[in-house]
Amino acid sequence: MKDEPSERLDPRARTLWRIVGALNALPLLAAGAAGSWALLMFVDVSFFFGVLPALVAVALLLLMVVVAPTLRWRRWRYEIREDEVDLQRGILWIARTLVPLARIQHVDTRSGPLQRRFGLATVVFYTAAGANQIPELSAPVAARVRDRIAELTKDGLDV
Numbered sequence: 718m719k720d721e722p723s724e725r726l727d728p729r730a731r732t733l734w735r736i737v738g739a740l741n742a743l744p745l746l747a748a749g750a751a752g753s754w755a756l757l758m759f760v761d762v763s764f765f766f767g768v769l770p771a772l773v774a775v776a777l778l779l780l781m782v783v784v785a786p787t788l789r790w791r792r793w794r795y796e797i798r799e800d801e802v803d804l805q806r807g808i809l810w811i812a813r814t815l816v817p818l819a820r821i822q823h824v825d826t827r828s829g830p831l832q833r834r835f836g837l838a839t840v841v842f843y844t845a846a847g848a849n850q851i852p853e854l855s856a857p858v859a860a861r862v863r864d865r866i867a868e869l870t871k872d873g874l875d876v
Contacts, residue, residue, distance in 0.1 A: 719815075722796035722803045729835045730793075730853030731786045736831065738781035742774075749774025795851045797865050802842065804849060820844040824866045826859045842866055 752770035756762050788808045796803045802821070804814040821842050828838040838859035840851040854862060 719803065721813075722794040722805050724795050724797075726790060726793050726795075726851075726853045727837055727855045727858070728790070729837060729855075731790045733831055733835050733837060733853060734786035734789060735782050738786060739778070742778040742781050745777055746771075746774045793852075797862060797869070799869065802849070802851075802866065804851065814849060816842070816844060816849055818866070818869050820846075821866060821870045824863050824870070826856075826863050828856065828859075840866070 749771045753768050756770065757764070757767035760767075785808060789806075792805065792807055792811060794805045800818055802816040802818065804812075804816070806812055821844055824840065824842040826838045826840055832838060832853070836856050837853045838856045840854060840859050840862045841848050842850070851859075851862060
């Protein structure tokens with residue numbers, strides 16, 4: 718088995734993922750608070766069981782905002798080699814994808830509003846099997862990665 722890829726995502730990815738996690742957790746927090754309120758107001762339960770839905774929601778928020786982004790960033794790695802793009806990602810289950818450069822048909826960069834706010838971009842490369850991406854790179858690094866993949870795929874076509 719090959720060594721794990723050497724390149725990491727931009728450290729600002731953790732902050733971006735924390736914000737996205739918090740935004741995604743808002744409905745969960747609202748549901749937990751509403752559930753706790755309903756239990757305490759309308760059901761004869763102990764205080765502990767009444768606040769349990771809210772406590773679970775807060776625990777999940779902490780998981781989504783504090784723990785998951787850090788673990789995700791530590792695991793996400795990539796490397797552009799002469800013949801392939803090597804991607805590694807995951808928290809509990811680690812996925813490793815090797816994409817032969819000869820299979821890549823198109824490569825581009827994208828950047829959503831939050832990514833632009835943090836100066837980040839995603840490199841997306843397409844094969845007949847679908848799209849793969851390297852997220853949350855600094856915009857200049859993303860441009861270099863995109864250009865490097867395009868250069869290597871063009872060289873492969875010239876042979």
